[in-house]
Amino acid sequence: MRVDWFERPTEEVARALLGATLVHGRVSGTIVETEAYLAEDDPSCHACGRRTRRTEIFWGEGGLAYVYLCYGLHWCLNVVAHAPGAGGVVLLRAVMPIAGLELMRKRRRRDDPAVRLASGPARLTQAFGVTGRLNGADMKTGDFRIEPAGRNPGRIVRGPRIGISKAKELPLRFWLAGNGAVSR
DNA sequence: CAATAGATCATCT
DNA sequence: GATGATCTATTGC
Numbered sequence: 279m280r281v282d283w284f285e286r287p288t289e290e291v292a293r294a295l296l297g298a299t300l301v302h303g304r305v306s307g308t309i310v311e312t313e314a315y316l317a318e319d320d321p322s323c324h325a326c327g328r329r330t331r332r333t334e335i336f337w338g339e340g341g342l343a344y345v346y347l348c349y350g351l352h353w354c355l356n357v358v359a360h361a362p363g364a365g366g367v368v369l370l371r372a373v374m375p376i377a378g379l380e381l382m383r384k385r386r387r388r389d390d391p392a393v394r395l396a397s398g399p400a401r402l403t404q405a406f407g408v409t410g411r412l413n414g415a416d417m418k419t420g421d422f423r424i425e426p427a428g429r430n431p432g433r434i435v436r437g438p439r440i441g442i443s444k445a446k447e448l449p450l451r452f453w454l455a456g457n458g459a460v461s462r
Numbered sequence: 463c464a465a466t467a468g469a470t471c472a473t474c475t
Numbered sequence: 476g477a478t479g480a481t482c483t484a485t486t487g488c
Contacts, residue, residue, distance in 0.1 A: 313480070315480075322480070323480085324473095324479090324480080328474080330473080330474070331473085331474095332472085332473060332474085346472090346479095346480075347470095347471065347472055347473090347479095348471095348472095348479055348480060348481060349469075349470070349471085349478095349479060349480095349481055349482085350469065350470030350471040350472085350479085351469065351470055351471075351481080351482085352480095352481045352482070354480060354481080356480090369480060371480085398481070398482070399480070399481070400481050400482060401481090401482075404482095410472085439480075440480080441479095441480055441481065442479090442480055443479085443480095
């Protein structure tokens with residue numbers, strides 16, 4: 279994966295990430311659900327209006343990981359993706375597990391069916407062992423990375439985002455139609 | 463099955 | 476000291 283793959287409009291990257299593979303060591307899975315967060319003109323984005331130390335990464339190098347702790351106990355995994363000069367990230371909401379199922383179950387301490395192991399932002403990070411340590415990691419290469427989609431992943435659906443209080447109506451959520459691993 | 467309360471902490475004001 | 480891009484367990488019908 280090259281830098282310029284991530285350095286184009288955030289929405290476009292959010293769509294292109296569907297069908298790509300998320301890898302962390304021997305654990306891997308297909309990305310089936312994403313959301314775009316734009317630094318400009320998006321009230322629900324952390325970086326909107328306030329450009330601070332934490333949100334500085336929104337304007338940083340494409341392909342870096344932005345890991346955020348929400349509600350005190352859940353980590354959320356994002357990838358920096360934006361057109362040159364703009365700022366934005368893509369939230370990875372759900373993954374269809376491919377390999378390392380037993381490790382995922384062990385980390386999550388539950389015996390869920392495969393499609394549920396990573397069907398949600400916080401579940402995903404639990405299953406993949408993602409924590410704040412990985413904030414700022416380069417996902418273009420290395421042990422913790424994203425690999426491009428191999429074949430046509432299927433029909434892509436677009437709709438409103440989930441679990442936010444502002445700008446709910448913006449259709450910046452993308453997922454694969456009919457995929458059982460997509461969160462509700 | 464649908465609704466809801468509670469957990470818990472890094473970051474910013 | 477307020478806030479939040481969630482999940483799970485527990486209620487009540």
